[in-house]
Amino acid sequence: MRPIRRIAVIGAGTIGASWAAWFLSRGLEVVVSDPSPAAPDLVRRMVETAWPVLGAVPGADPARWRFEADPVQAVAGCDAVQENAPERYEVKQPLLQAISAALPANALILCSSSGLLVSRLSEGCTHPERVVIGHPFNPPHLIPLVEVVGGTTASREAVQAAVEFYRAIGKHPITLNKEVPGHLANRLQAALWREAVHMVAEGVASVADVDAAIAQGPGLRWALMGPHATFHLAGGEGGYEHFMRHLMPAVTSWWESLGNPVVTPALQQALIAGVAEETGGRPIAELAAERDAALVRLLAAKAGP
Template sequence: MSSSPNSNQSSSPPIARTSIIGTGTIGASWAALFLAHGLEVVLHDPGPDAEPFARAFITQAWPALVTLGIAQPEIPWHALRFKADLERAVADADLVQENAPEREAFKIDLYRQLDAAAPAHAILASSTSGLHMSRLQSQCAHPERCVIGHPFNPPHLIPLVEVVGGQHTSNETIERTMAFYRQVGKRPIRINKEVSGHVANRLQAAIWREAVYLAAQGVASVEDIDTAITEGPGVRWAIFGPHMTFNLGGGQGGMAHFLDHFSGPMKSWWDDLGEAPLDETTREILIRGLTEESRGRNIQALAQERDDMLLRVLEAKRGSHQ
């Protein structure tokens, strides 16, 4: 990453006008959050149903934002606009949040266009879940203002945002981006090195790989493996992460005591972890298991159940920090 800030950014105005490129589930969720925090939002998506989908999503998401004390009861539709032309959509932006399909070549060209059209002070942030910004910014005239701001779904509820710079991203861009996400109530973390999948997705992938292996080997059912997380470590992880959890597991001696007593068993478990190919047999096991676990609930009902419970968890966490 570049260590010298861009001179155009040193006198940058506060972020008040945002543009969201790609208004699927992630983009629409960002839009709801930005509107709730009093920002102007311009949406751009070439899809024929993009505008009605985004408006419906924001309408559905709004009550949760009101409950969390983030939004007023009335949705400020006057602050939301749709623009069919990409260049016009970002012409006045202070920050662009890009949510285009996860195709590297497509995004590289998109960033070239965004860089040419957006104001000099605008941050160009990507929601990419795994691509490297060093690649995405490679055709930009001003790569120093390009950065990854990867949210967790749904962005209007989940606090985490992973901020990752590319080879030519300036430190000032990273600092401005971190400050902006804090401004809209997020919990950004700075990732110092580009790795595929960033941090949280790699942790998810590691756990899921073992979960798939256990299911494929018939060690436990798909539902019971899920329960092992939601009723076990997952409850603790909503409070402390794995490092701090095991630090507490060491009692008064903390991590030093934990390592003295459990590093051997832990290493033996690591050595025994499996890897299951996602072949047809494994696919059938997972799909059949999830059908049973869903108990007739469709995706929409499951997502609503998730969001309702997330709301309760977030309210509890917020209360503990007050």
């Protein structure tokens, strides 16, 4: 794979605009493409808003980007692509086929897909072996995690190049050994959310209290370490081995009663009403800004002095 100095961001919605801001802060040259005429303004606002907290490297320039509506024209001369089109095979596949045909064989194609299979996304692409999932978490300019998936089609070289690229620009890439729908982190989120919905459906707790049970409880620990390491500490001096011997039977008995709720229209409305009550009807932009400011403080705290 070639060194990445110029990258095309294809699809400039919330995720693409956030990626563009982060790439710029790492000193890369960015070409943005999106069919929406509103996209340039969205990217401009995102860069302006995010720049003060991005910790830009010396020489990084927030104005070092340009817009090109045609994705094929946008990728010309680029060393890599971060694709962020809508999450549908019928949209992504022809787009990836078009841009892959316009790129040299050693240019990396990274897909922000939150759950599609890379082996299907790369069908019909020129050099499908260099098409790799590079799935960020929202907002990409703040959350370090990037899931890298090569599946059965990407080469080891391309997967390794993706990992090295994301690590070099300050992200925390993880590699999935095989492809599964939803990748890894979204599946973990989905498992927790399913039980959260079940608890509301069964009348066990309100939406606000379900959220508080995570945000004011285990979620604080999960910001520091994952579930395996968390339960390693829960085992005391004996660690995970002690946990497995003495606490696992209780946990597995809970598994048997975990729910699989049917999300009826009535349940959907109950959840929506519960969130509205929890948030007090505050605007999404206000809630997102509050979240992002807290994320910046949390990341700084995790980084230490």
